[in-house]
Amino acid sequence: MIYLDNGATTFPKPYSVKNAVMKSIHCYGANPGRSGHKMSLKAAETVYSCRENASVLFKCKSPENVIIMPNCTTALNTVIKGILSPGDHAVISSLEHNAVVRPLEKLKEIGVEYSIAECIPCDDEATIDNFRKSFKSNTRLVICTHASNVFGIKLPVERIAALCRINGILCCVDAAQTAGIEDIDLTDSCIDYLCTAGHKGLYGPMGTGLLIINSDIIPESLIQGGTGSMSSELTQPSILPDKFESGTPNLPCIAGLNEGIKFVIDKTTKRIREDESILMNMLYNGLSKIRNVVLYAPPPEIKYFTPVLSFNIVGFSSEEISSILDSNYSIATRAGLHCAPLAHKQFGTEDIGTVRAVMSAFSTPSQVQLLLRAVKEIIYTKK
Amino acid sequence: MNNNYLIFFSVTLAIKAREVLRKNGINSKVIKTPNKISNKGCSYSLVIFGDINRAVDIIERSGIKISGIIAADSQ
Numbered sequence: 001m002i003y004l005d006n007g008a009t010t011f012p013k014p015y016s017v018k019n020a021v022m023k024s025i026h027c028y029g030a031n032p033g034r035s036g037h038k039m040s041l042k043a044a045e046t047v048y049s050c051r052e053n054a055s056v057l058f059k060c061k062s063p064e065n066v067i068i069m070p071n072c073t074t075a076l077n078t079v080i081k082g083i084l085s086p087g088d089h090a091v092i093s094s095l096e097h098n099a100v101v102r103p104l105e106k107l108k109e110i111g112v113e114y115s116i117a118e119c120i121p122c123d124d125e126a127t128i129d130n131f132r133k134s135f136k137s138n139t140r141l142v143i144c145t146h147a148s149n150v151f152g153i154k155l156p157v158e159r160i161a162a163l164c165r166i167n168g169i170l171c172c173v174d175a176a177q178t179a180g181i182e183d184i185d186l187t188d189s190c191i192d193y194l195c196t197a198g199h200k201g202l203y204g205p206m207g208t209g210l211l212i213i214n215s216d217i218i219p220e221s222l223i224q225g226g227t228g229s230m231s232s233e234l235t236q237p238s239i240l241p242d243k244f245e246s247g248t249p250n251l252p253c254i255a256g257l258n259e260g261i262k263f264v265i266d267k268t269t270k271r272i273r274e275d276e277s278i279l280m281n282m283l284y285n286g287l288s289k290i291r292n293v294v295l296y297a298p299p300p301e302i303k304y305f306t307p308v309l310s311f312n313i314v315g316f317s318s319e320e321i322s323s324i325l326d327s328n329y330s331i332a333t334r335a336g337l338h339c340a341p342l343a344h345k346q347f348g349t350e351d352i353g354t355v356r357a358v359m360s361a362f363s364t365p366s367q368v369q370l371l372l373r374a375v376k377e378i379i380y381t382k383k
Numbered sequence: 384m385n386n387n388y389l390i391f392f393s394v395t396l397a398i399k400a401r402e403v404l405r406k407n408g409i410n411s412k413v414i415k416t417p418n419k420i421s422n423k424g425c426s427y428s429l430v431i432f433g434d435i436n437r438a439v440d441i442i443e444r445s446g447i448k449i450s451g452i453i454a455a456d457s458q
Binding site: 044063242 | 398402413424425427446
């Protein structure tokens, strides 16, 4: 299988990740932060190491500000529902995932409203201006994706966050598609909350996500329960990360995520980004020369795009193309709306969807060539 | 008992404090807080192998909150 569905989750994972998952189950599969025996403490050390490495990668204040979550969606829900109250207003970009839109739609029921600021591809000034124009006197939170999970378009999140800070608005960035690929430095950053998946560009197993709190304003927690700390108190502890981590953590996957983050630190985001961008440009250039292939964005210049590409073939539905690629060529892509109907609406593809190809650190030029050859054959065969 | 203990609200803070001390040349060990030194429910402590006053000073300067100090001579 040629796996180019890395936007959904990366595959394969580094050997160190697989080994760490197995080792945690085989050698120290105890409940971290609950008991005092050696295995439990070893498990707690592993979880702490994951926080520490994440704090190194994102240059955040402290390991305890790294909250380990089941996925990016839970992290985003925590910020959105933990910050916004009835009467508040939020602003999001026009490229947001349903992980942002659906919680906000739910909050409409209690009197939270939100506006959509249009992202103008390759024009940061215009995008920032659209955010500025969307602010109201009751705007409490901006939630903005770092890059579209459909078209790869990057948003100037640092500048948007700075604009928020000037206006007394909190800023949450969804880095699901960029963590481990783009440079994210929270030192002196105005980003208040960074949410990301652990199983995409961070190469951890599925079932992992991170919420990094870079603000003194701490959201309310969505759930309450046992944390292995301050147990005599009947109310939820306010200390981080315990406030947000009730219940037994997913130790095997956290152990894997820890190794995935180390893999990214060792390889560096710069190298990963540059390598993937070379492949993405190869794919873009190849597709742009094939008649009847539809591309939706300009050439993926590294300044404005993260390595994510959407395309279609005239005369085929996106699901049809992806299905043929899978069954006839063993090439894995993702078709449809990618849980991001707003982004598709902006590009006029909300009715047909797109085929998405996303690279990883394990993708190769020959895989790109095989995809290009497959697309040509699909078009030729149809004729 | 002749141990010096520093009590923390969570295992995360206890491990973090241990790492800060290690970087400053003080060895310590994370343990589940024994009931005999604190009965406020689950917490974790560091057993300090060194000067506890210096350890407290280093940890407090690093911004980690200590929830209890049990010096050997106070037990």
